[in-house]
Amino acid sequence: MKQVSSEQPTAATLAPGDRLPHEDLGSGPPRDPTRGPADPMRNHLAPDSVGLVVPHSARFEHALELDCGRRLDGFELVYETYGELNAARSNAVLICHALSGDHHAAGYHDEDDLKPGWWDACIGPGKAIDTRRFFVVCPNNLGSCRGSTGPLTIDPDSAEPYGPGFPIVTVRDWVRAQAALAQRLGIAQWAAVVGGSLGGMNAMQWAIDLPERVRHCVMIAVAPRLSAQNIAFNEVARQAIRSDPDFHDGHYYRHGLVPRRGLMLARMLGHITYLSEDSMRQKFGRELREGRLTFDFDINFQVESYLRHQGTAFVDRFDANSYLLMTKLLDYFDPAAEFGGDLVAALRRVQARSLVLSFSTDWRFTTERSLEVVHAMMKAGGEVSFAEINAAFGHDSFLMPVPDYLRVFGAYMLGIPT
Amino acid sequence: MNPIEFERVAGWVAPGSRVLDLGCGDGALLAHLREARQVHGYGLEIDIDNIVRCVARGVNVVQADLDQGLAAFDTDSFDTVILLQTLQAVRFPANLLREMLRVGREGVVTFPNFGHWRARAQLGLGGRMPVTPALPSQWFETENIHLFTIKDFDALCADEGIAVVEVAVLDSKRRASLLSALWPTLFGELAVYRVRRM
Numbered sequence: 364m365k366q367v368s369s370e371q372p373t374a375a376t377l378a379p380g381d382r383l384p385h386e387d388l389g390s391g392p393p394r395d396p397t398r399g400p401a402d403p404m405r406n407h408l409a410p411d412s413v414g415l416v417v418p419h420s421a422r423f424e425h426a427l428e429l430d431c432g433r434r435l436d437g438f439e440l441v442y443e444t445y446g447e448l449n450a451a452r453s454n455a456v457l458i459c460h461a462l463s464g465d466h467h468a469a470g471y472h473d474e475d476d477l478k479p480g481w482w483d484a485c486i487g488p489g490k491a492i493d494t495r496r497f498f499v500v501c502p503n504n505l506g507s508c509r510g511s512t513g514p515l516t517i518d519p520d521s522a523e524p525y526g527p528g529f530p531i532v533t534v535r536d537w538v539r540a541q542a543a544l545a546q547r548l549g550i551a552q553w554a555a556v557v558g559g560s561l562g563g564m565n566a567m568q569w570a571i572d573l574p575e576r577v578r579h580c581v582m583i584a585v586a587p588r589l590s591a592q593n594i595a596f597n598e599v600a601r602q603a604i605r606s607d608p609d610f611h612d613g614h615y616y617r618h619g620l621v622p623r624r625g626l627m628l629a630r631m632l633g634h635i636t637y638l639s640e641d642s643m644r645q646k647f648g649r650e651l652r653e654g655r656l657t658f659d660f661d662i663n664f665q666v667e668s669y670l671r672h673q674g675t676a677f678v679d680r681f682d683a684n685s686y687l688l689m690t691k692l693l694d695y696f697d698p699a700a701e702f703g704g705d706l707v708a709a710l711r712r713v714q715a716r717s718l719v720l721s722f723s724t725d726w727r728f729t730t731e732r733s734l735e736v737v738h739a740m741m742k743a744g745g746e747v748s749f750a751e752i753n754a755a756f757g758h759d760s761f762l763m764p765v766p767d768y769l770r771v772f773g774a775y776m777l778g779i780p781t
Numbered sequence: 782m783n784p785i786e787f788e789r790v791a792g793w794v795a796p797g798s799r800v801l802d803l804g805c806g807d808g809a810l811l812a813h814l815r816e817a818r819q820v821h822g823y824g825l826e827i828d829i830d831n832i833v834r835c836v837a838r839g840v841n842v843v844q845a846d847l848d849q850g851l852a853a854f855d856t857d858s859f860d861t862v863i864l865l866q867t868l869q870a871v872r873f874p875a876n877l878l879r880e881m882l883r884v885g886r887e888g889v890v891t892f893p894n895f896g897h898w899r900a901r902a903q904l905g906l907g908g909r910m911p912v913t914p915a916l917p918s919q920w921f922e923t924e925n926i927h928l929f930t931i932k933d934f935d936a937l938c939a940d941e942g943i944a945v946v947e948v949a950v951l952d953s954k955r956r957a958s959l960l961s962a963l964w965p966t967l968f969g970e971l972a973v974y975r976v977r978r979m
Binding site for chain 1: 821823829832833834835836837838839840841842843844853854855858
């Protein structure tokens with residue numbers, strides 16, 4: 364399997380600590396200033412950090428039948444765990460990652476790591492998902508490029524990476540693969556399945572598909588399915604990648620190439636949709652990089668510099684074929700489809716108590732979309748709570764240590780008996 | 782909430798029924814109804830601190846602004862809709878009353894009676910807007926934007942075709958006393974109504 368570069372590019376124009384979420388993947392929230400000076404040698408020693416963590420890998424030899432009609436003859440999932448499984452095996456929490464996420468949700472891989480896992484704001488001793496109470500499992504999902512079976516995996520039939528030939532997996536397929544991991548770990552029922560964005564949709568699918576195996580379901584910044592506008596953004600991202608001359612119909616590995624410009628454009632576009640207009644205005648305004656207009660097409664405004672940095676950083680850690688696949692998987696998510704488009708019927712299967720959270724400035728998956736889920740759950744007679752959190756950071760607020768968010772989330776998780 | 786109001790309201794909710802509590806506060810009533818009467822309930826609440834309290838006690842709570850109405854809820858989707866000391870604080874009280882009796886088969890409404898003698902004395906004799914145990918805030922700080930009396934509420938119910946099933950009027954000690962039974966609009970400080978569509 365190809366090793367993904369872990370090189371951390373440096374921000375050319377932004378001061379350290381002066382960053383927005385998603386800055387590159389695996390980035391956690393900004394440092395808490397009360398934790399003292401940023402000393403990379405000490406981050407993992409903070410009392411609310413899970414500390415140094417090691418990814419594990421589980422290989423499954425059984426065939427996985429996929430929604431698309433194809434099958435994987437065996438697969439591998441890379442995952443991390445934090446906390447300890449109790450004797451009753453009743454305290455396990457599954458974390459579902461979003462579009463470009465991975466298994467590294469919390470803690471540090473190395474004493475020198477500058478940034479913790481992507482959801483370190485919410486996972487750790489005393490945090491919303493308290494690792495003193497819960498055994499937390501976060502797998503990297505099928506089709507990703509961060510270690511689990513995906514387009515970068517060698518196809519046994521061709522002895523080449525699957526590349527564009529990797530099957531289009533679905534959220535339901537993810538649930539099947541995650542269920543195999545749960546079985547391997549001896550977890551018959553999750554205390555909670557939790558996720559934000561696509562991860563929240565993954566959690567919803569769990570509660571629908573395997574209702575008796577989920578006690579609580581936490582869905583953050585979700586929609587019951589994508590809107591035409593959501594799909595449109597994904598399609599522009601895909602076209603940016605596919606029209607890059609270095610893409611070679613997805614066989615760029617053969618040529619030793621990466622469709623850098625396409626993937627960068629795709630990420631720049633995605634990034635705009637993850638932030639709010641307010642947060643961009645506050646952070647960048649119309650600030651000029653060189654203090655004056657240069658009357659050319661180089662970077663004039665700081666926001667251009669920031670987006671380019673985000674795009675290039677992403678290219679170094681994410682595979683274009685995986686990105687195409689993830690956006691497609693997101694477009695296809697629609698649990699009501701199996702029930703004739705009736706979301707209430709789909710959610711009637713859910714046995715889990717649920718918490719739905721949205722963010723006031725999230726225009727990618729708005730509060731109205733979350734309320735579609737909430738009202739359908741109420742009509743289905745389900746146990747559900749909902750709050751819209753006032754937060755400035757748009758869709759990416761779910762990654763940030765927003766106080767009201769952590770209070771509601773933490774109070775809910777604390778109420779889950781282990 | 783005072784224990785008598787609490788008991789009275791809880792007593793009017795059928796065991797095992799579906800309840801929507803509008804402005805559910807910290808969720809105490811819903812928690813009580815769940816444990817004592819196996820009620821399946823949801824609360825609507827606007828304040829995030831109260832939402833945290835509801836979530837912490839395992840009460841279903843959905844953040845909502847009652848001034849936005851109840852359009853998201855189907856007709857007859859609840860057995861009882863509860864509105865405790867909130868009607869006087871919403872922008873469109875008649876509208877909300879109609880809506881709660883569309884969504885629920887029955888409603889329980891409580892409100893501070895502006896016709897209580899203490900309020901009358903302060904306004905009628907003192908010439909000032911009343912500040913009483915039931916109406917504790919100054920006019921410029923209060924959330925109560927539609928003050929009304931028991932007679933006013935009776936008139937609204939008549940106009941709207943709302944049937945009053947039961948009434949309890951509690952005096953300033955929050956008891957159901959003889960005086961408040963005889964002259965509710967004068968001696969009742971808090972009114973507790975059980976209503977339904979005619």
